Amino acid sequence: xxxxxxxxxxxxxxxxxxxxxxxxxxxxxxxxxxxxxxxxxxxxxxxxxxxxxxxxxxxxxxxxxxxxxxxxxxxxxxxxxxxxxxxxxxxxxxxxxxxxxxxxxxxxxxxxxxxxxxxxxxxxxxxxxxxxxxxxxxxxxxxxxxxxxxxxxxxxxxxxxxxxxxxxxxxxxxxxxxxxxxxxxxxxxxxxxxxxxxxxxxxxxxxxxxxxxxxxxxxxxxxxxxxxxxxxxxxxxxxxxxxxxxxxxxxxxxxxxxxxxxxxxxxxxxxxxxxxxxxxxxxxxxxxxxxxxxxxxxxxxxxxxxxxxxxxxxxxxxxxxxxxxxxxxxxxxxxxxxxxxxxxxxxxxxxxxxxxxxxxxxxxxxxxxxxxxxxxxxxxx
Amino acid sequence: xxxxxxxxxxxxxxxxxxxxxxxxxxxxxxxxxxxxxxxxxxxxxxxxxxxxxxxxxxxxxxxxxxxxxxxxxxxxxxxxxxxxxxxxxxxxxx
Numbered sequence: 001x002x003x004x005x006x007x008x009x010x011x012x013x014x015x016x017x018x019x020x021x022x023x024x025x026x027x028x029x030x031x032x033x034x035x036x037x038x039x040x041x042x043x044x045x046x047x048x049x050x051x052x053x054x055x056x057x058x059x060x061x062x063x064x065x066x067x068x069x070x071x072x073x074x075x076x077x078x079x080x081x082x083x084x085x086x087x088x089x090x091x092x093x094x095x096x097x098x099x100x101x102x103x104x105x106x107x108x109x110x111x112x113x114x115x116x117x118x119x120x121x122x123x124x125x126x127x128x129x130x131x132x133x134x135x136x137x138x139x140x141x142x143x144x145x146x147x148x149x150x151x152x153x154x155x156x157x158x159x160x161x162x163x164x165x166x167x168x169x170x171x172x173x174x175x176x177x178x179x180x181x182x183x184x185x186x187x188x189x190x191x192x193x194x195x196x197x198x199x200x201x202x203x204x205x206x207x208x209x210x211x212x213x214x215x216x217x218x219x220x221x222x223x224x225x226x227x228x229x230x231x232x233x234x235x236x237x238x239x240x241x242x243x244x245x246x247x248x249x250x251x252x253x254x255x256x257x258x259x260x261x262x263x264x265x266x267x268x269x270x271x272x273x274x275x276x277x278x279x280x281x282x283x284x285x286x287x288x289x290x291x292x293x294x295x296x297x298x299x300x301x302x303x304x305x306x307x308x309x310x311x312x313x314x315x316x317x318x319x320x321x322x323x324x325x326x327x328x329x330x331x332x333x334x335x336x337x338x339x340x341x342x343x344x345x346x347x348x349x350x351x352x353x354x355x356x357x358x359x360x361x362x363x364x365x366x367x368x369x370x371x372x373x374x375x376x377x378x379x380x381x
Numbered sequence: 382x383x384x385x386x387x388x389x390x391x392x393x394x395x396x397x398x399x400x401x402x403x404x405x406x407x408x409x410x411x412x413x414x415x416x417x418x419x420x421x422x423x424x425x426x427x428x429x430x431x432x433x434x435x436x437x438x439x440x441x442x443x444x445x446x447x448x449x450x451x452x453x454x455x456x457x458x459x460x461x462x463x464x465x466x467x468x469x470x471x472x473x474x475x
Contacts, residue, residue, distance in 0.1 A: 201403050202400060204398070205397060
């Protein structure tokens with residue numbers, strides 16, 4: 001059924017459809033409405049899940065971890081400082097190989113205090129062993145949460161689904177919520193895995209000198225996840241008629257200049273690419289949907305024929321630059337062809353990235369023979 | 382479940398570190414630098430030492446209490462809690 005809902009509500013409906021069994025969460029703007037709605041579903045009995053109110057995000061993830069190690073399908077949602085507070089437990093959850101799904105509503109990290117969109121919160125959790133998706137619409141958010149459970153339970157690693165604060169979280173658009181029978185077909189109940197069993201007592205995450213081996217197995221499964229995510233996306237399309245890819249491309253085939261970004265900035269990029277094409281400039285758009293594991297092969301395939309790539313980052317690693325720009329540069333190392341990568345930092349703290357900004361980015365990239373330091377868009381003079 | 386795993390190869394290693402031992406297999410008596418000695422003559426069998434021991438190292442059999450030196454870490458809580466002074470702490474000699 002088609003509904004006009006916010007992307008936060010899309011998350012809640014997706015978790016309802018996925019039949020999560022344990023939800024533990026702590027409120028934080030702009031995430032709160034997700035778990036508010038879910039606690040309503042639990043209260044009315046629409047969702048047969050245990051909703052655990054906790055005193056912090058650290059506890060929320062600890063509760064999800066415990067429920068998951070006992071075999072439950074679990075969910076939590078957070079944002080920014082809340083995600084940062086979870087940091088320690090994020091490593092635990094992935095190390096224990098628990099298929100937890102979390103929605104993170106991207107919000108700038110303090111200080112200074114800012115409630116609006118910025119991807120640095122989740123990108124600073126890159127190395128925690130969680131798969132990461134970045135969405136562009138309410139529909140994609142719904143679909144990715146459903147896909148996330150299937151992927152997580154197959155790979156046995158947790159998945160973080162990211163959506164930008166306010167730009168997505170509080171924006172109402174049409175979302176097609178499929179029939180429960182279709183969701184059940186795609187996502188059956190959690191497949192059996194090694195869990196706590198009171199008849200066979202065991203300890204998960206015990207001290208071991210075999211640490212490097214467990215890390216290697218995680219690495220192998222992260223690599224395997226690239227294929228599994230692709231297959232899951234294809235299977236999803238068969239049932240629901242929609243797919244997204246690990247990366248999503250627009251007019252890239254013959255493009256001289258490709259705008260590469262993640263999240264909602266891609267939509268504006270496509271509009272500007274159309275305008276540039278009308279002026280005879282061959283511009284394409286690459287949206288990176290999956291950041292962990294990083295789809296190096298798919299990115300190289302799309303970028304290999306371009307002359308220049310402008311990476312637009314709504315995130316920033318102080319002392320280094322745009323985070324996606326660094327990842328893209330590293331990915332391109334394996335290519336024989338020399339693609340020039342230009343870095344742009346834009347939209348930090350929810351600042352709008354307008355069509356004019358992107359036109360400026362195209363102009364500067366085309367007119368600059370060699371990439372220099374990152375260029376910051378929309379600073380004071 | 383237990384038998385399918387081994388530490389011999391990556392293939393037989395589970396995906397996360399799982400120990401099928403309970404803490405019974407974790408013998409902590411070696412940690413001890415002081416040793417509680419329980420005098421059964423003074424003991425009134427109230428069970429406070431048994432209740433307070435953080436490691437279940439005080440064990441009860443037929444209403445009598447004794448200290449398991451396989452697990453006792455020598456923290457001294459039992460001696461502190463004993464209302465009859467039936468437990469004294471001595472230096473551990475090894």
